Amino acid sequence: MLVLLPLLLLIIGAYIAYAAGRMGASRDNKLLAGATASVFTALAFIIALLIASDVWDSATGSVEYTIGSGLLRVDALGIFLILVSTFLTLMVSIYSTRYMRDDSRLEHFFPLLLLMTAGIVGIGMATDLFTIYIFYELMCIASYVLVVFRKEKWDAVEAGMKYVVLSAAGSAIALFAMALIYGQFGSFDIDVIMGEAIGGSMAMATVILLIVGFGVKAAIVPLHTWLPDAHSAAPSGISAMLSGIVIQTGFIVLLKFILVFEGVTAVWQVLIGLAIVTMTVGNIMAFVQFGSRRPDLKRILAYSSIAQMGYIILGVSVGMAYGIEAGIRGGIFHIMTHAFMKGLAFLCAGAFIMRISTRNVKRMQGIGYAMPFTAFAFVIAALSLSGAPPFSGFMSEWMIFKAGVDAVVDIGWIGILIALIVLINSVISLGYYLPIIRTFYLKPKGRLLGAKRAPTAMLIPIVILATITLILGIWPELGLQAVEPVVDFFVSLGGGF
Amino acid sequence: MVLEDPTQMNLLGAALLLGVGLFCIMSQNNLIKVVIGLEILAKAAVLAFIALGGASVQGYVIIIIAIEAIVAAVALSIVVNVWRHSGSLDASDITELKG
Known part of the structure; x- marks a missing residue:
């Protein structure tokens, strides 16, 4: 029963958050929906932590639950996905409680957020390809609506x-x-x-x-x-x-x-090729966006996400193709570190946008003095995203880099080439993140209209995520505890091992 | 001969329908027609299910149709919003953002 609880809590939470949102709307209390959603996500995360220890300790590496003829099973990959997604949702939910306060229709926003997470959690539990597809669609449909949420x-x-x-x-x-x-x-x-x-x-x-x-x-x-x-x-x-x-x-x-x-082993080589193209194109597009006349902070981060997806796919594919554990470890660990650092970067960007109502990086000159905490958190996120030590992004990107070097045994100079491309991409990403950081700490041009400390409810998730990004860089074992079982799971599947 | 085997024949039909759907999405400028293209794609998948699974896939097919109906509803609601903003349904107007 415990296994099913995170999923149930998120789905039931969606209904209750809707009711709370309606109640809040009629009583002019805009915090109610967000607070309810945060409580339910927090519960789901805590229960996921309880399940996690069961999953890691069990001999089979998974915990099962049967409903009728259907079987739900949380294995190492599933619990990894559930932990990361519920934690990030908790942060986003606390943040959005304040960030979305001036929007209407909050009774739709928070339930959809919870349903999107429920889809991800469901994917982690499914043992049937069709069930995966249903939860995948649940996640997709919720995300369509959330993207268009500000339909005005x-x-x-x-x-x-x-x-x-x-x-x-x-x-x-x-x-x-x-x-x-x-x-x-x-x-x-x-x-x-x-x-x-x-x-x-x-x-x-x-x-x-x-x-x-x-x-x-x-x-x-x-x-x-x-x-x-x-x-x-x-x-x-x-x-x-x-x-x-x-x-x-x-x-x-x-x-x-x-x-x-x-049987189709060539697929990993295809994915390696696609991953290299993905990361290079993503980073170059981000660089071009930064150099454009009106560089949009959120677009730069979005292009950077494409590049980071490239790292993840590269790590896992190299690992599966040539049986290199470091690759799988790096790829999966990068999913975790990227979730926290990119989440942090977007939350900081949201705080800037909320205060000065522009996404243009050039107009954020000197914001580091007006919004010290948020700007400093963004610096951590940006350095971590570009793979600078001692942040978490460095640890996971280093493992992916190492996987390329390890692959030399199997594929000779191509392995070195892969490692070099990862390195070059890291440098390109420094090439647009460092100037952004510099812009933040330049002398402000005139007064930054409306720039002041971000609201506390938004600062809490920002500070927590920044701390985690730092801790996972210095003490990666904390995160690897969740990653290691996933690596074992992939190794047990065979692949190129 | 391929065409004598009903499974192969149905699968061929599904693949053709997939092509028609993709062509429809890429070639049409009217957003409603693009959404129709999405539906054709989904129906291609349904036909492939029926071709390969026969009677055993009924449950899957009904769920797929339900999901596709939801996707179509969401897509159409976004189309309505496009129309409210721009007063047209022309996909070539949607060029402000450069993905």
Whole structure:
């Protein structure tokens, strides 16, 4: 029963947050919906922590729960996803309570946020490809609505339109691939189809359709075009969720599907190629955006998310292709560190935007003096994102770099090339993050209108995430505790080992 | 001969429908037609399910149709908002943001 609780709490929480939001709206209490959502997410996170120790200690590496004929199972990857997503949602929920205070329709915002997280948690628990698909759609549909939440703004509507068309087309293509999977195995149960050795042209076609379908969500270049628009137009808390965990969940879903096809080993090489393109294009686009006439802080962060997705995919793919544990460890750990540091960066950006009503980096000159805490937290996030020690991003990017070096045994100079590309990308990202930091601490041009300390309710999650980003850099074992079982899980699956 | 096998034939039809749907999304300028394209894509997937699974996939197919209806509703509601802002349904107007 305990296993089911995080999912149940989030779904029930969605209904109660709606009721609380309606009650709050009629009594002019704008905090009620957010407070309810935060309480339920906090409970879900605490229970996830309890389950986590069970999962890590159990001999089978998973905890199961049966409903009727359906089986839910939380394995190492599942609990990792649940822990990261509920924690990030808790931060975003506390933040949005204040950030969204001036918006109407909060009774829709918080339930949708909880449902989106419920989708991610459900993906972590599913043992059946079709169940994964249902929870995936739950996550997607909630995110469509959340991107367009400020529907009175044109950029949100435009971004939402692009997002829904691309993402729904991707889902339909993935669904077509699922039909092919059913045709080959006659079942969607992962336990049943995992052992089946297959190959051939049908399997190849399925894998290609899966990469195209779920690749849209995972922002694999050239299917990334919706991301910069959607992530910059969404409310900042939602940007943090989208960049922090939703696109990574897209990749994890892709992984869960691909792992079924043990016979198609070439898929990892394809993913390595795509990952290199993804990270390079993402970083260059972010750099170009920074150099443009009106550099948009949230767009830069969004492009940077594409690049970071590249790191994650590269790490996991190199690990699976050549049996390098450091790669998988780095990729999975990077999902965790990226969720916290990119979440932090977007939350800080939201605080700036709230105070000075512009996303233009050039007009944020000197904001470091007016909003010291938020600006300093942004500095931590930016340095961590570009892989500077001693922050958490350095630890995970270092592992991915090391995976490239380790791969030299198998693929010779290409391994060195991969490691070099990771290094160069890290330098490019410093190339746009450092000037942003410099702009923040330049002498203010005139007075920064409205710039003052961010509200306390927004500072709390910012400070917590900044602390975690710092702690995971100095003491990565704390995070690796959740990552290590996932690595073991992948190793046990075989791959190139 | 491929066409004598009903499974292969249905699968071929589903693949064609997938192509029609993708073409519809990419070529049409009217946003309503783009949403229709999305629905054609989903129906291609449903046809593929039926071609390969026969009667055993009924449950899956009904759930897929329900999910696609929700996606279509959300997509259409965004189309309504596009119309409210710009007064047109032309996809070529949606160019302010450069993804």
